[in-house]
Amino acid sequence: MTTTTLERATFTAAIRQAEGWWFGWIEEVPGVNAQERTREDVLASLRVCLAEALEMNRRDAIEAAGEGFEEVVVAA
Numbered sequence: 001m002t003t004t005t006l007e008r009a010t011f012t013a014a015i016r017q018a019e020g021w022w023f024g025w026i027e028e029v030p031g032v033n034a035q036e037r038t039r040e041d042v043l044a045s046l047r048v049c050l051a052e053a054l055e056m057n058r059r060d061a062i063e064a065a066g067e068g069f070e071e072v073v074v075a076a
Contacts, residue, residue, distance in 0.1 A: 013046050015039065026050050 015024040022042035026032035032053050034045035062069070 011050060013043060015042055029053055 011029065012027040013024050014027055015022060017023075017039070020037070022036050022039050024034050024036075024042040024046050026046055026049075029050060032046065032049045034042050034049055036042040036045055
């Protein structure tokens with residue numbers, strides 16, 4: 001089994017400010033969004049939420065694969 005990290009993966013955040021709040025979404029991962037008072041805080045929250053979502057998805061995929069699976073790095 002080969003374990004890989006997503007350290008070099010990049011994602012796109014769509015952010016906007018409205019009524020004193022910053023809102024943001026990660027375009028490539030549904031459900032990863034945040035709302036904060038500052039631009040810097042919304043980006044920080046998106047990074048944390050993205051890391052948590054990717055790790056949760058990874059654990060779910062490994063559990064679903066069962067025994068004897070192989071991890072292979074692919075690029076789009």
